Every structure is written in C-alpha cells, then in structure tokens.
C-alpha cells in the first residue's frame with residue numbers, strides 16, 4: 001500500500017526538456033509592438049540576461065541544468081509523488097489518482113524551480129537588481145528566496161488586492177531581503193496612469209508587469225524576471241514532469257490523464273510536457289488537461305491572436321490565447337490564475353489540439369480542495385483547487401464510462417498562506433462568478449493587434 005514514491009538526490013534530472021524541439025508547429029515569433037515585425041533575441045537584451053534569451057528561442061531538445069542550480073534544487077528536490085489513496089476512497093474512484101507535490105519547496109510552490117535558474121544566469125552576467133511582479137505572492141517569494149542566495153537585490157511589485165489579502169507573503173519576501181511595493185503604485189509612469197483612471201484599482205498581474213518592466217528598462221544593472229508565460233520559464237519547470245515520469249515508472253503506471261492548474265502555463269507545462277513527449281515521439285495518447293478559473297477563462301473562451309503580455313502594452317506582442325490585455329479579472333482568491341493570457345508554447349499546443357482545457361468556478365474548486373485536504377492532509381493552494389476540481393470531473397467520467405484510468409495531477413503549492421481565502425469560503429463570502437459573453441467580447445473588441453490566420 002505505497003503512498004509516497006520518492007527518488008534519491010542522485011536521480012534529480014540533469015536536463016530540462018524543451019518541447020519546442022518536438023512540436024509539429026513551432027511557436028510563432030514575438031512581434032515588435034510598434035512595427036509589428038518579428039523581433040530578434042537582441043530586442044529582449046535590456047530586460048533579460050543573454051543565456052535566458054538563448055533558452056527562450058532554443059530549438060535544442062535537452063538543455064543541461066547547471067551544477068549550481070541542481071545543487072540548490074537538492075534543498076527540496078526531488079519532490080515526492082503520492083498515490084492519493086485517501087481521496088480515491090472518499091470519491092469511491094474507479095481511477096487511480098496520483099499527485100506530484102511541489103509545495104515542499106522553501107516558498108511553498110513550484111516557482112523556485114525557475115527562480116533559482118533565473119537568478120543564477122543573472123548573477124553569471126553581473127546583474128545587481130531584479131524587478132518582478134507577483135500576484136498571490138508565490139512568485140515574489142520564490143524570486144526573493146533565489147535572489148538572496150545569489151546576492152542580488154530583489155524588488156517586487158505586488159498586486160494590491162493580494163498585498164492586503166496576504167500580508168504574510170510580504171513578510172516572507174522581506175525575510176529573504178526583498179522590497180515589496182503594492183501595485184498600481186505611484187513609483188512608475190504605468191502605475192500613475194492606472195491610478196489616475198481608477199484610484200481604487202485592485203491591480204492585476206498585467207499592471208504589475210508593466211511597472212516592473214519600466215523599472216528594469218530604466219537602469220542598466222537592473223533586469224526583469226517573469227515567473228510564468230515565457231518559454232524559458234516553462235522549460236525550467238519541466239524538472240517537475242521529468243521527475244514525475246521516473247516516479248510513475250517506479251509505481252508501474254503511465255497516466256492516462258495529466259492535469260494541472262493554469263495561470264500562465266508554467267506548472268502545467270512543467271508536469272505535462274515530459275509526458276506529452278511520449279505522445280509526440282511515440283504516438284502515445286496521454287491527455288493533458290489545463291484547469292483554469294471560470295472567471296478568467298482565456299483557454300476555453302479567449303481567442304488565439306497576438307496580444308501584449310502586460311496591461312499598458314510595453315511587452316512584445318505574443319501569439320497566445322487571450323482575453324485581451326485590458327481584461328481585469330474579478331477579485332477571486334486564486335491570485336496566481338488571474339492573468340489575461342497564456343504562454344506561447346501552451347497556446348500553440350492548444351490550437352493544435354495536442355492539449356485540452358477545462359474551466360471551473362471557484363466554489364466548485366474550493367469544495368474539491370476541502371475534500372482533498374480532509375482525505376490527504378495537505379491543504380492545497382487555491383490555484384491547485386482548480387486542478388482538483390478537474391480530477392473530480394474525470395473521476396465522474398470514469399464512473400459513468402465504467403473505465404479504470406490513471407490520473408496524475410500537479411499539487412503545485414500548499415495553501416498555508418491562503419487561510420483568508422478558505423475563511424471566506426467557509427463564511428459563504430465567495431461567490432459564483434462566471435463572465436458573460438458580452439464582457440469577453442467587449443474586452444476583445446479593444447484589441448488592435450494582428451489576428452493569426
């Protein structure tokens with residue numbers, strides 16, 4: 001009755017997996033926001049170190065993980081993979097359920113997998129300060145932790161709503177030496193513009209990104225770092241799936257369905273891409289399902305076209321599923337999922353129907369999360385609750401079809417800093433929130449960017 005499938009430190013994978021090498025349709029290039037022409041890697045040089053830019057456009061299938069990065073990974077990696085026997089029992093599930101647990105990292109989620117790698121490459125190139133944005137505080141914490149290890153200053157623009165909902169995330173970042181500014185702030189042009197239009201703006205990831213980029217663009221020793229969406233970020237997260245492949249082999253199982261919550265795509269890509277490799281290389285048919293909130297449904301109800309990564313329109317135009325860069329998601333508690341767009345690689349894979357997406361309401365997600373916590377002990381991050389809701393839906397399908405499948409999902413973080421969200425859920429303060437078609441079409445109507453044929 002094994003529950004926990006572990007790996008030794010020696011089994012930490014030595015390479016990240018770059019799915020671009022195996023994609024039938026390669027990711028489309030980013031476009032310059034002014035000329036609308038494809039931009040070269042050099043256009044990103046003011047914001048990112050060269051090594052990360054190379055990874056962003058790399059066609060190499062395997063990219064070696066530097067020893068220094070693997071050494072830091074070994075603080076918490078390999079992470080455990082569990083058979084959810086308690087949950088199977090509660091659900092009377094005909095399907096076997098497994099989950100990869102990324103909440104055992106120092107900051108409590110999958111985010112340090114890329115934060116450590118990014119801080120390492122910045123340090124190699126002499127960078128003194130990194131700016132970034134954070135929604136729920138997960139990314140800011142991870143980057144603060146990583147920057148501190150490499151003696152780099154860290155400046156975090158935190159979405160104002162989360163800044164007030166999650167004061168302890170801020171203290172956590174401060175403990176690792178970072179400074180944290182609620183966004184929109186009056187410290188940047190972008191922030192002042194938003195505040196002028198709406199002094200009570202709860203902020204959004206898109207706005208915070210604009211602020212952090214502006215700061216980095218102003219100073220040559222300062223670079224910017226993103227915790228999701230970009231190809232190199234998704235690449236670093238494949239350590240998760242690489243380990244999970246080994247662990248599922250040990251368990252003697254190959255999953256039929258791989259599920260992960262979806263914000264910008266990094267933890268989804270991290271777990272699913274190494275399994276998707278078997279589909280692309282060997283024609284296996286593992287279903288990979290991204291779970292997004294019904295209140296921010298870019299994959300299930302957005303459009304595939306060029307759009308900005310931020311709200312103000314400072315980033316290159318990226319070909320992605322989007323609700324429009326002016327879309328401000330409702331203040332639901334899964335802060336990490338409140339982003340208008342999706343990673344370029346994940347978007348292309350969805351367009352090509354090589355992956356799937358589902359949307360779940362937050363009430364449904366919290367109900368699933370609470371059932372999980374009672375059955376398995378770990379209290380999931382609200383983001384992860386959306387994946388658990390998808391697991392429940394798949395179990396129901398298996399029951400209806402009388403099939404016995406194996407499900408694997410990403411428990412990408414714990415919810416120990418999210419007690420406010422759970423408190424609101426128990427007090428009945430969370431509301432069902434579904435967007436109307438007109439809200440979505442209004443937001444998309446504002447897009448002036450090129451359509452993709």
Ligand SMILES: *Cc1c(COP(=O)(O)O)cnc(C)c1O
Pocket residue numbers: 109110111138139227228229261262263264265266267268336337381383384412413414
């Ligand atoms: C950041 C975060 C997410 C969403 O971001 P992705 O890039 O889609 O993974 C989901 N869950 C947790 C716990 C997070 O910290």
